[in-house]
Amino acid sequence: NAGVTQTPKFRILKIGQSMTLQCTQDMNHNYMYWYRQDPGMGLKLIYYSVGAGITDKGEVPNGYNVSRSTTEDFPLRLELAAPSQTSVYFCASSYGGTSGFTDTQYFGPGTRLTVL
Amino acid sequence: AQKVTQAQTEISVVEKEDVTLDCVYETRDTTYYLFWYKQPPSGELVFLIRRNSFDEQNEISGRYSWNFQKSTSSFNFTITASQVVDSAVYFCALSDDNTGKLIFGQGTTLQVKP
Numbered sequence: 001n002a003g004v005t006q007t008p009k010f011r012i013l014k015i016g017q018s019m020t021l022q023c024t025q026d027m028n029h030n031y032m033y034w035y036r037q038d039p040g041m042g043l044k045l046i047y048y049s050v051g052a053g054i055t056d057k058g059e060v061p062n063g064y065n066v067s068r069s070t071t072e073d074f075p076l077r078l079e080l081a082a083p084s085q086t087s088v089y090f091c092a093s094s095y096g097g098t099s100g101f102t103d104t105q106y107f108g109p110g111t112r113l114t115v116l
Numbered sequence: 117a118q119k120v121t122q123a124q125t126e127i128s129v130v131e132k133e134d135v136t137l138d139c140v141y142e143t144r145d146t147t148y149y150l151f152w153y154k155q156p157p158s159g160e161l162v163f164l165i166r167r168n169s170f171d172e173q174n175e176i177s178g179r180y181s182w183n184f185q186k187s188t189s190s191f192n193f194t195i196t197a198s199q200v201v202d203s204a205v206y207f208c209a210l211s212d213d214n215t216g217k218l219i220f221g222q223g224t225t226l227q228v229k230p
Contacts, residue, residue: 035218040223042219042220042221042223043207043220044217045217045218058215059217088159092161100213101211101214101215101217102148102168102211102213104151105163107160107161107163108160109159109160112159
């Protein structure tokens with residue numbers, strides 16, 4: 001199993017550009033998450049999904065959009081990039097099941113995004 | 117409000133020393149889960165342990181051990197005989213069953229010198 005994979009690893013955007021961060025998991029997990037990690041900080045939840053076709057906002061959703069058309073994929077879309085979105089983005093997944101949101105989340109390697 | 121505090125920002129030890137990373141949490145939930153993750157210099161987040169609020173037994177996994185004390189709302193992590201490869205940022209986290217998020221502490225940077 002590859003686990004959780006993310007592409008790209010690095011990206012530089014200009015202000016106002018848009019891009020999609022890709023996330024794929026091969027563990028047949030129901031739940032998927034997007035977090036951002038700012039320098040010297042812990043992670044903050046952007047969006048999450050409990051299954052295909054179901055998404056919901058997390059703590060810091062402004063400026064982002066998500067979709068979940070399949071169990072495996074959970075892309076994160078940045079529209080009109082701003083310098084405040086410079087961060088490291090992590091995708092995570094968990095089985096869910098009877099443990100729901102308390103199940104262990106497994107993280108991808110991250111995408112380092114810089115907006116200039 | 118739910119909160120995780122890791123008061124130690126940075127710790128530096130010499131190889132083979134034991135080191136304890138502190139984690140204090142706040143929650144109103146009666147059932148909750150606590151986690152520790154390791155973030156090595158390469159940047160990925162590595163899962164170390166998940167512990168539920170009903171199980172206060174200490175856990176040991178090789179050189180790693182965890183001390184969960186509900187009475188003091190603490191979930192401390194000890195590395196015995198530290199090694200250079202233990203150098204990383206360590207995060208303690210609390211699960212929020214309502215919102216789906218993990219509430220992370222600020223992290224403790226551990227530097228193990230040879």
